[in-house]
Amino acid sequence: MTDAEKKAKNAKKSAISVFFEEVSRSSLIVPILAILSGLLLGGILVGLSSESVYSVWSQSPFLAISNGFKAAWESYVTLVTGALGSPSRIIAAIQGGDGLEIRRAFNPIFESLVRSIPYIFGGLAVSLGFRSGLFNIGVEGQIFMGGIFSVWVGYSFTGLPALIHIPFAFVAGALGGALWGFIPGLLKAKTGGHEVINTIMMNYVAFRLTDWLLREPMRREGSTNPLSPIIEESAMLPQFFDEPIRFHFGFFIALAVAALVYWFLFKTKWGFDLRTVGANPHAARYAGMNIVRSTIVAMSLSGALAGMAGANELLGVNHHLSQSFSPGYGFDSIALALLGRNHPLGVVLAALLFGTLRNGATRMQAAAGIPIDIISVMQAIILAFIAAPAIVRTIFRLKEPRKAEAEIHVRGWGGS
Amino acid sequence: MSANTATLEAGRIYVSQTRRRAMGVIFLGIAALIWLVFIRGIDPEMTTTMRLYPGGSTVVIEDWVFTTLDALQILAFACAVLGSYQLARGFGKRTGLAVSLIGGMFVFAFLAWAASGGMLNLAGMLRIMFVRSVPLTLGALSGILCERAGVVNIAIEGMMLTAAMIGTIVGSLSTLWVGLLGAVIAGGLLGLVHAVLAIKYRTDQIISGTVINIFAVGITSFVSAKFMQTYPQINDPGIFSPYEIPLLGQIPVLGPVLFRHNIFVYAMIFFVILITFLLFKTRWGLRLRSVGEHPKAADTLGIDVFKTRYMAVILGGMMAGFAGAYFTLGSVGRFDQMMTAGRGFIALAAMIFGNWTPVGAMIAGLLFGFSDSLAANLAVLQVQIPSEFLLMTPYVITMLVLAGVVGRGQMPAADGTPYEKEEL
Numbered sequence: 096m097t098d099a100e101k102k103a104k105n106a107k108k109s110a111i112s113v114f115f116e117e118v119s120r121s122s123l124i125v126p127i128l129a130i131l132s133g134l135l136l137g138g139i140l141v142g143l144s145s146e147s148v149y150s151v152w153s154q155s156p157f158l159a160i161s162n163g164f165k166a167a168w169e170s171y172v173t174l175v176t177g178a179l180g181s182p183s184r185i186i187a188a189i190q191g192g193d194g195l196e197i198r199r200a201f202n203p204i205f206e207s208l209v210r211s212i213p214y215i216f217g218g219l220a221v222s223l224g225f226r227s228g229l230f231n232i233g234v235e236g237q238i239f240m241g242g243i244f245s246v247w248v249g250y251s252f253t254g255l256p257a258l259i260h261i262p263f264a265f266v267a268g269a270l271g272g273a274l275w276g277f278i279p280g281l282l283k284a285k286t287g288g289h290e291v292i293n294t295i296m297m298n299y300v301a302f303r304l305t306d307w308l309l310r311e312p313m314r315r316e317g318s319t320n321p322l323s324p325i326i327e328e329s330a331m332l333p334q335f336f337d338e339p340i341r342f343h344f345g346f347f348i349a350l351a352v353a354a355l356v357y358w359f360l361f362k363t364k365w366g367f368d369l370r371t372v373g374a375n376p377h378a379a380r381y382a383g384m385n386i387v388r389s390t391i392v393a394m395s396l397s398g399a400l401a402g403m404a405g406a407n408e409l410l411g412v413n414h415h416l417s418q419s420f421s422p423g424y425g426f427d428s429i430a431l432a433l434l435g436r437n438h439p440l441g442v443v444l445a446a447l448l449f450g451t452l453r454n455g456a457t458r459m460q461a462a463a464g465i466p467i468d469i470i471s472v473m474q475a476i477i478l479a480f481i482a483a484p485a486i487v488r489t490i491f492r493l494k495e496p497r498k499a500e501a502e503i504h505v506r507g508w509g510g511s
Numbered sequence: 512m513s514a515n516t517a518t519l520e521a522g523r524i525y526v527s528q529t530r531r532r533a534m535g536v537i538f539l540g541i542a543a544l545i546w547l548v549f550i551r552g553i554d555p556e557m558t559t560t561m562r563l564y565p566g567g568s569t570v571v572i573e574d575w576v577f578t579t580l581d582a583l584q585i586l587a588f589a590c591a592v593l594g595s596y597q598l599a600r601g602f603g604k605r606t607g608l609a610v611s612l613i614g615g616m617f618v619f620a621f622l623a624w625a626a627s628g629g630m631l632n633l634a635g636m637l638r639i640m641f642v643r644s645v646p647l648t649l650g651a652l653s654g655i656l657c658e659r660a661g662v663v664n665i666a667i668e669g670m671m672l673t674a675a676m677i678g679t680i681v682g683s684l685s686t687l688w689v690g691l692l693g694a695v696i697a698g699g700l701l702g703l704v705h706a707v708l709a710i711k712y713r714t715d716q717i718i719s720g721t722v723i724n725i726f727a728v729g730i731t732s733f734v735s736a737k738f739m740q741t742y743p744q745i746n747d748p749g750i751f752s753p754y755e756i757p758l759l760g761q762i763p764v765l766g767p768v769l770f771r772h773n774i775f776v777y778a779m780i781f782f783v784i785l786i787t788f789l790l791f792k793t794r795w796g797l798r799l800r801s802v803g804e805h806p807k808a809a810d811t812l813g814i815d816v817f818k819t820r821y822m823a824v825i826l827g828g829m830m831a832g833f834a835g836a837y838f839t840l841g842s843v844g845r846f847d848q849m850m851t852a853g854r855g856f857i858a859l860a861a862m863i864f865g866n867w868t869p870v871g872a873m874i875a876g877l878l879f880g881f882s883d884s885l886a887a888n889l890a891v892l893q894v895q896i897p898s899e900f901l902l903m904t905p906y907v908i909t910m911l912v913l914a915g916v917v918g919r920g921q922m923p924a925a926d927g928t929p930y931e932k933e934e935l
Contacts, residue, residue: 140733144733144734144737144738230717232717232721282910282913282914285914286913286914286915288910288913288914288915289913291665291717292859292860292863292909292910292913293910293913295665295856295859296856296860296906296907296909296910297906297910298856299853299856299857299903299906300903300906300907302853303899303900303902303903304899304903306899307897307899307900310897310899311897423728426721426724426725427725429718429721430725433718464737465737466732466733466736466737468728468729468730468732468733468736469729469733470729471725471726471728471729471730471732471733472726472729472730472733473729474725474729475722475723475725475726475729476726478718478721478722478725479708479714479719479722482708482714482715482718482719482722483708483712483713483714483719485712486712
């Protein structure tokens with residue numbers, strides 16, 4: 096086939112096939128298909144675990160399969176209405192005019208936003224690390240450190256005005272997280288100890304530290320449970336609505352911080368240094384960049400962002416420290432950061448998705464008896480597909496992308 | 512010999528000089544610690560009692576009673592002697608031995624001090640140490656198999672957790688041994704997933720490990736909440752009963768501590784020996800290690816890098832599966848959500864602390880198992896230290912090892928780098 100013939104053939108392509116080709120070469124297609132595959136496999140899991148499948152299996156396998164589909168569909172409907180609210184209820188509430196009922200009807204969507212706030216911070220933390228060539232797997236521990244510091248400031252200082260107390264507690268949380276990021280950063284920069292191992296170890300040190308603090312020095316007076324005292328009212332992040340909506344000011348802080356991270360990474364010299372060190376440390380060293388400093392700065396900043404997640408969660412929602420205030424936000428954030436392509440805007444969008452999923456799954460657990468852990472399974476699948484785009488492209492028979500898909504490479508244990 | 516090698520040699524001597532002195536100072540510091548902290552405030556008449564049978568034994572052995580002060584003085588003196596020798600001459604190749612000796616003496620001094628005026632069941636603690644070290648050592652062996660072939664495995668935790676659950680379900684529906692087999696197969700399948708992601712799709716190995724960990728937490732909690740609580744009959748596999756090795760089990764002190772366990776403790780010792788032999792004495796092991804050190808060279812010599820890595824990671828997964836079975840079939844006979852509780856990461860730590868060797872991993876596993884068993888026994892001691900701090904020690908020690916404070920580990924050179932065959 097000559098070039099001319101090829102051109103003629105291309106010209107004959109219909110608009111639809113051009114559209115499909117464009118779509119299949121686009122870089123957005125992989126994340127979207129990853130999310131869809133996660134939802135699909137989650138649905139299969141729900142169907143497989145449904146009682147109605149097995150009870151009729153011996154009579155009619157066909158009925159059993161259709162029951163499975165029905166169960167999966169109903170669960171997802173519960174998930175969506177649980178996460179976004181049901182339109183009929185909202186309309187009825189507005190017509191009824193009762194304030195409490197209106198707030199209840201709108202609560203799901205606000206709750207989804209509340210759930211996504213720690214994800215925004217956590218995702219920013221992980222992606223800032225990835226951008227700098229560092230895999231911060233210790234976000235969970237840094238969240239706990241942020242929580243410890245902010246709650247301590249929150250309950251032990253009394254009589255401060257809210258305008259001082261809130262920023263004080265929030266910054267304390269960020270510092271707590273930063274400390275937990277700084278140590279592995281320093282170890283990496285000065286001794287070459289791999290940050291993945293060190294941050295994993297720091298996670299468990301943070302968990303044990305939390306156990307101890309809640310057992311002895313920080314335990315609420317008169318309480319037999321491992322709970323810290325409730326923070327002063329002046330340290331609580333302001334909420335915008337009455338019960339039961341918990342939507343609070345932290346959401347706007349999160350968006351502002353995301354914008355700040357974008358500005359820092361892409362518009363400042365420091366951010367440029369971090370990204371260069373992340374993309375090619377040898378070139379960065381050759382260009383005279385200070386790799387030691389940039390590693391320490393990146394890990395500390397990443398830790399600080401994670402610490403803010405903890406501070407936000409405790410100052411805005413829980414108001415006290417407990418052993419289980421984070422249901423694994425830090426680990427989910429890894430999938431989330433990659434889903435958001437390590438870009439602050441992408442991270443915010445992915446965080447909104449994960450927050451919605453988690454909130455919906457909570458409702459689904461209560462209403463349909465599907466354990467909330469199903470979203471971990473979905474997240475694992477999303478993460479696998481995002482990290483190995485070749486799998487998605489093989490399964491869905493997509494064309495090769497025009498641009499090389501960004502691959503994350505953490506350097507081996509040796510650090511070279 | 513070129514000038515280059517000479518400089519290298521000189522550098523090595525210089526480094527070892529600094530390290531030797533640092534070690535000596537640390538040894539002396541431990542002697543000073545025993546002297547200044549433990550011996551102070553000890554009543555010279557005070558005695559420490561160590562019980563030498565863990566209970567349930569037919570052979571009753573007298574408790575071992577000694578004067579605390581005397582023991583501490585002897586230990587402090589011994590540490591000081593070792594420290595001075597290290598500072599002056601150095602133990603050279605035997606430094607590792609000296610470190611473990613010092614470590615052992617320090618731990619014993621601590622126990623003698625903490626239990627002074629009271630009684631400590633030493634044999635019971637040692638026995639529990641062996642039991643607790645099983646998942647750590649076996650998990651570390653899983654890591655060693657993978658990483659010696661150049662694939663980082665941080666998914667030990669997830670593999671153990673999933674295998675623990677599968678072992679329970681299969682074991683409840685059939686027999687214990689089939690359950691164990693089920694656990695091993697489940698681990699092997701997750702190993703296969705890790706291998707496909709890491710080797711075929713060249714996903715970052717840490718991410719693919721994270722995928723498995725997240726998946727394992729999700730699926731086990733899901734199944735446990737959805738099925739195992741409603742149908743308790745699939746969560747009741749029973750436990751492997753202890754088996755006393757004839758003759759050996761009758762040895763005083765050692766017998767009950769070492770030779771009256773269920774199969775998992777014996778399996779741990781067996782696998783440590785087997786894998787040491789396979790890795791370092793057979794052609795198979797040489798090939799596996801060469802793939803982890805320099806895959807390109809191995810490929811040039813006709814070794815199939817991909818096949819070797821697949822095999823290693825699947826075997827590693829099976830080992831993690833075996834370790835996971837310990838939690839349910841070997842320990843409590845029931846599956847609970849998140850029951851591995853981070854043991855997989857302590858196993859990772861044991862692998863690093865043991866310098867990627869099976870024997871080293873077992874020593875590390877025993878050490879971490881001891882801190883675990885000590886944490887469980889703290890209540891009986893006279894001195895109050897929070898158990899949480901003891902539980903932190905594996906993590907902190909690992910970070911110190913990685914930082915080169917306690918001696919630098921030698922990880923496989925190509926660990927964590929995916930191999931890509933060059934096109935001709």
